[in-house]
Amino acid sequence: MASLNLGLSLSRKKNVSRNAAVERKNLITVCRFSVKTLIDRSCFETIDDSAPEFLNFASILEQILSHRLKGQLTWFGYESPRSFWDYIRVACSKVSHSCICSIENMENVSSSRAKGRAWIRVALMEKRLSEYITAALRDYKTTRRFYDDGAIVLGEEANMLAGMLLGLNAIDFSFCLKGEGLDGSFPAVIDYTPYLKFTQSSDSISSDEEELRTLGSSGSESSTPENIGPPFIMDENSWYNKCKRVEQKYRLALEQKGYLEELVRLREVQLSDSVSQSKLLTQRIKDIDLNHKLEKEQLEYIIVELQDQLKSFQSLGHLSADASLSQISFDAGQSQDGSGKQDSSHLSEGKEETPSLLGLCGSLTSVASYKSLTSLKSSECLASPTTEMTSPGLTPS
Template structure:
C-alpha cells in the first residue's frame, strides 16, 4: 500500500515537472514569436518620420522586450534598487558596463527617473535612438557568469539559444530612426508592461482564396446542375486604387530594405576595420613572442654555460678538499706543537726584546749578559746558548716548511678559482 502511494507521488511529481517545463518552453516560444512579429510591424510602419512614444507598434515592442528581459528573472526585490523591485535594469547595468561610450552612466544620472523599472525602459529608448540595442544585448549575453549565476533561473530566454535569435532580430531596428522623450508617463515605472496580442492574431484573407460570401454562393450553386458561377475567378487586383496602394507599400518596403542594406554595409566596413586592427595586433604580438622566445633561448644557453662552469669549480673543490685535507691537518697539528713548544721556551727564558729570538744573535752574543735587575740571573752558559740556538733553528726550519705548504695550497686555490 505504501509503495503504491510512493509510486503515485513520484508519478505526480514527474508529471508536474513535465508540465512546468512545457509551460516555460511555450512562454519562450510565444515571446520570441511575438517579438519577431513586432519587429516586422515596426519596419513596415516606418517611412521617413522617426517613431516616437505615440506609436502603438513601439509601445507593444517595448512591452514585449521588457517581458523577454524579465523572463524567469530571479527574485522580486533587491537591496540595491531604490523601489524595492528588482528588474532587468540591474542585470543590464552590470553586464553592459564594459561597452564603450555606453549610456548606462547617463541613465543613472537622470533626475526624474528613480525606479529600476523606469531606468530599464529609459535604457530601451536610448539604445534604440543610438541604434545600438542589438550591441547592448549581445554584450550582456557574452557575460555568462553574470547572466546565469546572479539574475536568471533555468529556462530563461537569456540563457537559451533563443537569445541569439533575439539579437539577430534587433539588428534590423538599426535602420529605423527613433525619437523619444524621457520624461513621459511611460517611464514612471509603476504600471506594468502589457502585451497587446490582437494585432498579430488577425486573419487576413488572401486574394488567392474565395471570400466567405463567394464560398457560400459556390456551395449553393453546386446544388443545381444548371447554375453557372458569375465570376469564374477572383482577380488579384480589382481596381486601380489597389494597384497604387500595393505600389506604395512596395516602395516603403524598398526604402526599408535599402536602409537596412546601408546599415549592414556600414556594419561590414566597421567589422573589416576591426578585423584589420586585430590582425595587425596579432602580427605584433607574434613578433613579440618570437623575440621573447629567442631571448629565452639565449638566456638558457648562458645559464647552461654558467652551470657547467660551476660544476667544474665544484669538482675541483672536491678534489682539493679530498687531497689536501690531510696536509692541512698535519700543518695545523705541527703549528699547535710549535706554539706549545715556543710557550714552554718562553717560560724558561725571558728576553728583553724579540731580537733575542734570532739564531744569529744567539750564536754571536757570547759576551752578552742578562741584566741584574731580572731576579739576579747569571749569564748564559755556552752549553745553554748552543741548545737554545738549536731549538730556534729547529723551529725556524719547520716554520719555513709550513709557509711553503701554505703558499702551495694558495697556488692551488688560485688555479681552481680564477
C-alpha cells in the first residue's frame, strides 16, 4: 500500500512538472508569435493602446513575468498575492537612467499591477524593454527570492525571452498612461485565436471517415471465428493505434471547443460590463443636460432682473438730471435776484467803489445813478459816501 501511494505521488509530480514545462513552452511560443505580429503591424501603422496585437502582447508578457511568482508573507503568516512590478522595481533599481522612480511617483496609477503595466509601456517607448529584462535576470538572487521553482524567468526560456524582446526596439510606440489599459482591477487575458490554425479540409474529413469505416470493419471481422490467430493480433494493434489517433483528435477538438466557449463567456462578461457602463454614462449625460437647462433658466432670469434694474437706474438718472438742471436754474435766478438787491443796497448805502461790479451782478435802477457813478469814476481820489456826508461844508448831490 505504501509503495502504491509512493507511485501515485511520483506520478502526480511527474504530471505537474510536465504540465509546467508545457505551460512554459506555450507561453514562450505565443510570445514569439505576438512579437512577430507586432513587427508586421508596425509596417503599416503606429502601435498604440488601441492595437489588439499590443494588448495581446502585454497580456502575454504579464503572464510570463507573473508565472509562479511567490506571494508576500504578512506578519500573521498569510501569503498575499504579489504583482510582477514588485520584482521589477527591486531588480531594475540599479539600471542607469531608469524609469522606475518616475513610475513609482505617478499620481494617477495607484495599484501595483497598474504600475507594472505602465512600466511595460514606458519601456517600449524608451526602446529598453529587453535591457530591463536582461538586467533583472542577471540579479539571480532577487529573481530566486521572488519566484518558485519551475518559473519561466528561472529556466532556459528566460534568455530566449530577452532575445525576442530585442526586436521590439525597431518599433515606435505611442501610449497614453491615463487610459483604461492601466486599470489593475482587470486580469490579463491572452487571446489565442490569432495563433490557432484550423487545417481541417476535405482530405482530412475523408481520412477520418475512412478510419472510422476501417474501425467498424475491423470490429465486425474480429467478431467472426475465422480471425483467430496472428492476423487477429495485427488487426487489434492497428485498431488500437487508430483508436488512439481518433481519441487524440477528439481531445484536441474538445480542448479547442472549451477554449472557444471560455472566450465567448469572457466576451459576454465584457459586453455586459460595457452595456452597464453605457447605461451609467447615458444617465450621467441626461443629468448633466438637466443641470445645464436649470442653470440656463436661472441665468436668463438673472439677466432679465438685471435689465429691469438697469432700466430703473436709467430712469432715475434722467429724473435726477432734470432735477439738478431745474435746481441749477432756480439757484441762478435766486442768485441774480439776490445780487440785484445786494447791488442796489450797496449803491444806496454807497459801499461799492467801482461800477463794473454793478454790471456783473445785476441791472442798474436808474440812468441817473449810472451817470453819478461814471462821474465818480473820473475822479482819481474817490471818497466814500459816508465821508462825504460827514465832511463839513459838503452837501449831497
